[in-house]
Amino acid sequence: MISLSKDICLKFKEARQAKGLNQSALAQQVGCKQSAISMFESGMVTKLSEETVRRIAEFLGVSLEEESKASSNAVSDIPFQVAVHGYCPNCECPSNIPYVVNGRLYYKADRKTASPAGGKRCTQCGEILETCCPSCGAPLNDGACCAACGNAYVTPVVPEGIDMETFARNRRIEIAQIRSF
Ligand SMILES: [Zn+2]
Numbered sequence: 001m002i003s004l005s006k007d008i009c010l011k012f013k014e015a016r017q018a019k020g021l022n023q024s025a026l027a028q029q030v031g032c033k034q035s036a037i038s039m040f041e042s043g044m045v046t047k048l049s050e051e052t053v054r055r056i057a058e059f060l061g062v063s064l065e066e067e068s069k070a071s072s073n074a075v076s077d078i079p080f081q082v083a084v085h086g087y088c089p090n091c092e093c094p095s096n097i098p099y100v101v102n103g104r105l106y107y108k109a110d111r112k113t114a115s116p117a118g119g120k121r122c123t124q125c126g127e128i129l130e131t132c133c134p135s136c137g138a139p140l141n142d143g144a145c146c147a148a149c150g151n152a153y154v155t156p157v158v159p160e161g162i163d164m165e166t167f168a169r170n171r172r173i174e175i176a177q178i179r180s181f
């Protein structure tokens with residue numbers, strides 16, 4: 001079954017009027033009833049067979065192909081939405097929990113906090129989220145570093161004038177306070 005929008009049916013009507021034909025004259029030309037043309041022009045396309053519609057289109061010079069292509073494009077233009085829980089690359093964001101391992105500062109990226117429902121931006125600080133490893137493109141894991149390339153997800157800013165362990169501990173307390181509000 002051919003599917004046509006009301007807009008196209010309207011084009012048929014305009015094309016018919018442009019040719020100076022009334023509905024019965026067109027019906028005679030293409031071999032159908034005037035009432036079928038009338039219904040067709042008002043959007044009830046099921047009243048005519050596909051063959052008749054094509055005959056009318058040809059007779060009036062209305063293109064069906066172009067229109068059906070345009071409508072299928074419109075369908076594929078609808079973005080396919082998947083909830084991706086990205087992580088926030090901002091080391092100062094409360095979604096990233098700092099801790100120290102072997103004298104190095106790491107941030108465990110809490111993706112559920114940064115992106116509870118998926119989306120492009122961090123719900124905590126507004127930063128654009130990363131949805132895969134920025135170094136190698138591997139899928140994210142819940143740790144601080146990429147399992148594929150070993151790079152840290154969040155680049156730490158090492159604090160000056162304060163012991164790293166103390167910094168990480170203080171920051172964790174601060175984050176716990178921010179989050180409990
Ligand atoms: Zn953030």
Ligand SMILES: [Zn+2]
Pocket residue numbers: 133134135136137138146147148149150151
């Ligand atoms: Zn990686």
